[in-house]
Amino acid sequence: MGCGTKEPKITQLCLAAIQRLMSHEVVSEAAAGNIINMLWQLMENGLEELKLLQTVLVLLTTNTVVHDDALSKAIVLCFRLHFTKDNITNNTAAATVRQVVTVVFERMVAEDERHKDVVEQPVPVTGNSNRRSVSTLKPCAKDAYMLFQDLCQLVNADAPYWLVGMTEMTRTFGLELLESVLNDFPQVFLQHQEFSFLLKERVCPLVIKLFSPNIKFRQGSSSNSSPAPVEKPYFPICMRLLRVVSVLIKQFYGLLVTECEIFLSLLVKFLDADKPQWLRAVAVESIHRLCVQPQLLRSFCQSYDMKQHSTKVFRDIVNALGSFIQSLFLIPSAGNTSNTSNPNAGSSSGGPAASQSTSGMVAAAGNASVLPAFEYRGTWIPIMTISVQGSAKATYLEMLDKVEPPTIPEGYALSVAFHCLLDLVRGITTMIEGEIGQAETDSQISAEETPSQTSDQTDLRTVSDPPEQEPVGRTVWEEMINACWCGLLAALSLLLDASTDESATENILKAEMTMAALCGKLGLVTPRDAFITAICKGSLPPHYALTVLNSSSAALCNKSYSIQGQNVQMISPSSDSHQQVVAVGQPLALQPQGTVMLTAKNIQCMRTLLNLAHCHGGYLGTSWQLVLATLQHLVWILGLKPSSGGALKPGRAVEGPSTVLTTAVMTDLPVISTILSRLFESSQYLDDVSLHHMINALCSLSLEAMDMAYGNSKEPSLFAVAKLLETGLVNMHRIEILWRPLTGHLIEVCQHPNSRMREWGAEALTSLIKSGLAFKHEPELSQNQRLQLLLLNPLKELSAIAHHDIRLKQLECVLQILQNQGDSLGPGWPLVLGVIGAIRNDQGESLIRTAFQCLQLVVTDFLPTMPCTCLQIVVEVAGSFGLQNQELNISLTSIGLLWNISDYFFQRGENIEKELNREEDILQMQAKEKGVALNRPFHPAPPFDCLWLCLYSKLGELCVDMRPAVRKSAGQTLFSTIGAHGTLLQHPTWHTVIWKVLFHLLDQVRESSTTADKEKIESGGGNILIHHSRDTAEKQWAETWVLTLAGVARIFNTRRYLLQPLGDFSKAWDILLDHIQSAALSKNNEVSLAALKSFQEILQIVSPTRETDKPETLPGISVTVPALFGPVSVAGPGRPLTRADSTGERLARYNSEQPIAMDEIEDSAMWWAAWNTWYRIGTESTKPPATCDKLTFIPSQPFLTALIQIFPALYHHIKTAFNMDELQKLGVILHGAVSVPISSDASPFILPSYTEAVLTSLQESVLTALDVLQKAI
Structure with a gap:
């Protein structure tokens, strides 16, 4: 009644009283209806409008008694007050409406909460859009339903069903209310089918309809040419629609899959270059909101991109962002500038707008060094700070108070798009990597035992998730990458090229790196390589000719899903102007x-x-x-x-x-x-x-x-x-x-003609070998023969390379290996010795010297530590150094090394023999299993004897070297070694020594001596003078012949007791006599005389009484080994050697003083052979020349004397069968000998003066021979 008086003061008091009553919740439903009717009258009369709004709000918030039409009337009252002419009232009413709408939905939520335990069967909702209520809903839910339905009606400019009495409504306000309800109460629409129905049937069609002007509008197209004018996009509506769309996609994507596909496609279209700049800006802000929600993006990919006939929405969004960014750098041509500028758009966010002058561009470019910006082909776009990482704080989507399109600052749209890309990459990589990690964890838990693997890629392929889940997850991950990588790469590459800001560059690079790593994890090779290529190209100067990158880029350009402008980056020069x-x-x-x-x-x-x-x-x-x-x-x-x-x-x-x-x-x-x-x-x-x-x-x-x-x-x-x-x-x-x-390639490098390349190849290879040998392997190398040989093998392969520097590096490496790991080489010794011994005469002195240094270290320090099977290799290597002709001193020293080696064999013989026999048994067994014969030098001699034979044969090779000093030293060493250590040989082995070593050597020496050059050799370089007795090759070989023959004869004399039991001793004796005859008939006085002395030696004119045999001092390495004409020792230095195979017995036998029966050593045939040889020598040497046409060689008096002196001893052995024929032969020889003229050079020293009555030595010898004969007769 008081309010009906229309008196302002009374009305105020009454309204205050009513509010007080309502606050105490003493208002019934009927009273509430009366209050609302009274408020309606006041509204129509225009009284106390603010108090009215306040009262409505108190009424609706303090109790829940107002429903249905009463509620509807209260809400309409607020709406009508919103459209008055008073701004304060309008704004207050707008706030009240928002609050009332919220209250209505909050009541519904509370109502649901009260009845949440009651399970009801959902009633299918039919599509009857004209009915005014839904009977199945509870009271509060029904109010909310009717309110929301009418909001849709009002926005669509249709008459409301429930809000009767509405006179005016704006779409902007309606859209804001719709957005707030959808955003604040998503569970209402998700839990109630009636509300879901409204979303599908009312809200979505409404949004699509209202977007129509934005879709159809083309900026820059003339309306005159169109048959019907196109409605321009209206910023307030469009911006609010985008906000609603953002909420719909975020909150109701699962309900509205098909509708969201349309919305997303619209968003993509709004980025087109022909849309107004403000529309592109709000669209990119909307997309940014989606890009910070990776799970949502994943859903897009699953629902659209992975469906066969569906729009590839996720791919399109990314590609659209890439195209959008690239379009901003395209500078419009001068003719189109004025047409394309939009009066409502302000300055463009990309190329210069119509209002910008050239000087403006210069000024902008000038700022590039100060402001962070992108600059590309003359287009300069500043970078703006948009939002913190991972959030999408929009600017223009929040301009609810703006009616006209705002002016978009230059660079804003690009900066938002840039952040879209960064957040999208960050979001999907974090999400996928998290899911990969979870899949691995689940796999490990289910498997109970996990093999340790360092590659996630491998792990992913073995993840044993529930079979229906993991492959699906992986398929989605791969599809997401395949859908987005191409657009991302195009945009990021362009931005990287254009960036002038270190921070922006860092963000781009981080995004590209993250994508490359993720693609690698998933095994997606093409996108991985594409992102890596982009980073690589960014690292190099522009246009840098690097084939591997250019071919990779070309492959990317050919992709069928390349987007507009994607290849700009591939072909454009980098912008260096501000770098x-x-x-x-x-x-x-x-x-x-x-x-x-x-x-x-x-x-x-x-x-x-x-x-x-x-x-x-x-x-x-x-x-x-x-x-x-x-x-x-x-x-x-x-x-x-x-x-x-x-x-x-x-x-x-x-x-x-x-x-x-x-x-x-x-x-x-x-x-x-x-x-x-x-x-x-x-x-x-x-x-x-x-x-x-x-x-x-x-x-x-x-x-x-x-x-x-x-x-x-x-x-x-x-x-x-x-x-x-x-x-x-x-x-x-x-x-x-x-x-x-690794090593195979480095060996190739070592063969390269470029010395620097070779040097580093050798450095790398030798460093690796040394490190490999020094490394503490498990098991150790000494127990892992295969690995040790593997490590050493490349060192051996270097021997095949001719380059001097490589071989030097190789040998230096060997020297260091010996010094550091020599004691532990074990099975690697053959390889190391092979490297040391792989020397050639064309390699130069320095190489040979370095290699020999290694060998000396081996012989002095490592013989006891190496396997005995390697000793033969040591002998062969030492022999090869003797044979090289680059460095004489090394050859001589190597002969000394062979002597030291023989001494080592003698001292450690027992151990060496045992080990070699063990090895021999193993080899025999292996050969037997394979069904082949055992193949080794000097087989079937025992292994230890083979070692000696190898040593003798090497010295024998050196005895025929082209250098006299080497021959002399080798010969002395050979005969000293046989003399000192020959007793260690098994009895049958002497057969090999005689036939394959000594006689073979004699044959070679005789051959070389008889064919040697007689030309005089000029003095050596410097101050070296050559004595006249050695100034031809023939004379030098004569010395060798003398030494060799004497050495062999001495062995036959001192070892006759050992040699005679051999089956073919008589044959050997004949061959030795033949060699003595050849030498005695030589035209060289030195050789011939020495041959006769050797003849005397084997005839034992000076008997080798065994009592006089004493050990002699063996020569050391540093002294020349003396010629062996004295007694030969039978025991070397060190401890005496005893062997189970009766060598010790033989030693005792040789040293025994017990006389041996002469019939053991006498053999008449042997002595008659000696007589025949003596006769042939005498006949040939004393026979007078047939003609005097040419110079004739005349034997010397000492030769003839020595020849005649042989007879008495020889006669002692053959006198029993010496008959008249032999006497006649003797007479011929004796007569011939005294008939030989004396050389004029020698006569003063031989012939007596006429005052002396003495005989010459020859004459005395003849008389002695006759005297022996006379006594025998």
């Missing part, structure tokens, strides 16, 4: 080229590349080739050179005269070098497959560097070789798996 140049250097190319410049951005990209390889090397696979090729070129441009161990250091200025580095990069170089080394150090954590990819890539790079170095005087790139070394050194714990490819 700080930090280094200038030479490109690594076959042909000399000009210098290239590296910018700060290039170095930044290089760091990212290093980071990628370091942290994600296990996923790079074949793309190691891309990464390492790029790093190699960067290292070259920066002038980094390899140092010891493979690390790279800044080179000297001399090495890179055209390299110019700024102070900024100089401080970075040591850091880059360290990171590079750490990259290869971290290879120890790679799995075996990844490590092989890395090694293969390095080998491939090295092959390219080798090809470039052929015929090129320019210094080669040593990056790959240095890094192969570094990689090998840190992977010693599993060196077996990479040793063959």
Whole structure:
């Protein structure tokens, strides 16, 4: 009644009283209806409008008695007050409406909460859009339903069903109310089918209808040419529609899959270049809201992209962002500038707008060094701070108070799109990696025992999730990557090229690196390589001719799903105008080229590349080739050179005269070098497959560097070789798996004609071998023969390389191995000795000297530690050094080494023999199993005897060397060795010594002596004079003949007791006599006389009484071994040797003083053979010449004297059968001997003066012979 008076004061008091009553909840439903009717009247009368709104709010918030029509009337009252002419009332009413709408839905939520335990069967909702209520809903839910339904009606400009009495409504306000309800109460629509129905049947069609002007509008098209005017997009409506769409997609995607596909396609269309700038800006803000929700993006991919005939929505969103970004850098032509500028759009966010002058562009470009910006082909776009990472704080979607389109600042749209890309990459990579990690964890739990694997890629393929889940998850991951990588790459590559800001560049690179790593984890090779290629190209100067990257780019350009403008990055020059140049250097190319410049951005990209390889090397696979090729070129441009161990250091200025580095990069170089080394150090954590990819890539790079170095005087790139070394050194714990490819390639490098390349190949190979031998392997190398041989084998293969520097490096390596690991070489000795012995005369003195140094170390320090089976190799190697002709001193010293070796054999004979016999038994067994005969030199002699025979045969080879000093030293050593240690041989072995060593040697010496050159040899270089007795090759060989014959004769004399029981001694005796005859008839006085002395020796004219046999001192290595004409020892230095095979008995027998019956040693045939030889020598030497036409050789008096002196001893053995024929022969010889004229040179010393009455030595000898004969008769 009071309110009905229309008196303002009374009305105020009454309203206050009513509010007080309502606050105490004493209002009934009927009273509430009356109050609302009274308030309606006041509203129509225009009284106390603010108090009215306040009262309605109190009424609806303090109780729940107001429903149905009463509630409807209260809400309509608020709406009507919103459209008054008073701004304060309007704004208050708007706030009240929002609050009332919220209250209505909160009541419904509370109502649901009260009845949540009551299970009701859902009633199907029919599509009757005209009915005013839904009977199945509870009261509060019915109110909410009717309210929401009418809001849709009002926005659609249709009459409301429930809100009767509405006179005015704006779409903007309606859309705001719809958005707030959808955003604040999503569970209402998700839990109640009636509300879900409203979403599908009312809200979505409404949104699509209201978007129509935005879809159809084309900026810049003339309305005159169109048959019907196109309605322009209206900013307030469009912006609110996008907000509603964002909520619908975020909250109700599961309900509205088909509708969301339409919305998303619309969003993509709004980014087109022909749309107004403000529309593109709000659209990209909306997309940004989606990009920070990776699970939502995953759903898009599953619902659309993975369906066969569906729109590829996720791919389209990413590609649209890429196209949008690229379109902003396209500068409109002058003719179109005025037409394309939109009066409502303000300045464009991309190229210069119509209002911008050229000077403005210059000014903008001038700011590039100050402001963070993107600059590309003359278009400069600043970078704006949009939002914090991972959030999508919009600017224009929040401008609810704006009616006119706002002016979009330059760079805003690009900056939002840039953040979209970054957040999208960050979101999906974090999500997928999290799911991968979870899959692995589940797999490990279910498997109970997990094999340790370092490659996630391998793990992914073995994840044993529930079978229906894991493959699905993996398929989604792969589809998401396949859908988005191409668009991402195009956009990020362009932005990287255009970026002038270090922070922006860092973000782009991080995104590309993250994507590359994720693709690698999933085994998606093409996208992985594409992102890596982009980083690689960013690391190098523009247009840099690097084939591996260009071919990779070409492959990407051919993809069928390339998007508009994607290939801009591939073909465009990098924008250097605002980049700080930090280094200038030479490109690594076959042909000399000009210098290239590296910018700060290039170095930044290089760091990212290093980071990628370091942290994600296990996923790079074949793309190691891309990464390492790029790093190699960067290292070259920066002038980094390899140092010891493979690390790279800044080179000297001399090495890179055209390299110019700024102070900024100089401080970075040591850091880059360290990171590079750490990259290869971290290879120890790679799995075996990844490590092989890395090694293969390095080998491939090295092959390219080798090809470039052929015929090129320019210094080669040593990056790959240095890094192969570094990689090998840190992977010693599993060196077996990479040793063959690694060393096989390095051996190829060692054969390269470029000396610098070879030097580093050898350095790398020898360093790896030394480190491999020094490394503490499990099991140790001494127990792992196969690994030791594997490590040493490349050292042996180097022997086949002719280059002097390689062999020197090889031998230096051997020397160091001997010094450091000599005691533990074990089964590796044959290889090491083979390397030492692989010398050739064309290798030069220094090589031979180094190799011999190794051999000396072996002989002096390591004979006791090496297997006895290697001793024969030591003998052969020492012999090969004696035979080389580059360094005489080494040849002589090697003969001394052979003497030392023989001494070692003698002292350690018992142990050596036992070990060799054991080895022989094993070999015999193996040969028997294979069904083949045992094949070794001097078989079937016992193994220990074979060792001696090998030593004798080597000395025998040296006895016929072309150098007299070597022959002399070798001969003396041979006969000393046989004399000193021959008693160690088994009895049958002497047969081999006589026939294969001694007689073979005699044959060779006789052959060489008889064919030697008689020309005089000029004096040696310097002050060396040659004595006249040795000034021809013939005279020098004569000395050798003398020495050899004397040595053999002495052995026959001193060892006759041993030799005579041999089956063919008589044959050997005949051959020896034949050699004595040949020598005695030689035209050289020295040889002939010595032959007769040897004849005397074997006839035992001076009997080798065994009582006089005493040990003699064996010569050492540093002295020349004396000719053996004295007594020969039968026991060497050191302890006496006893052997189970009765050698000791034989020694006792030789040293026994017990006389041996003469019939044991007498053999008449042997002495008659000696007589016949003596007769032939006498006949030939005393026979007068047939003619006097030519000079005749006249035997010397000493020769004839020695010849005649032989007869008495010989006669003693043959006198029993000496008959008249022999007497006549003797007479001829004696007559001939005294008839031989005396040389004029010798006569003063031989013939007596006429005052003396004495006989010559020859005459005395003749008389002695006759005297012996006379006494016998």
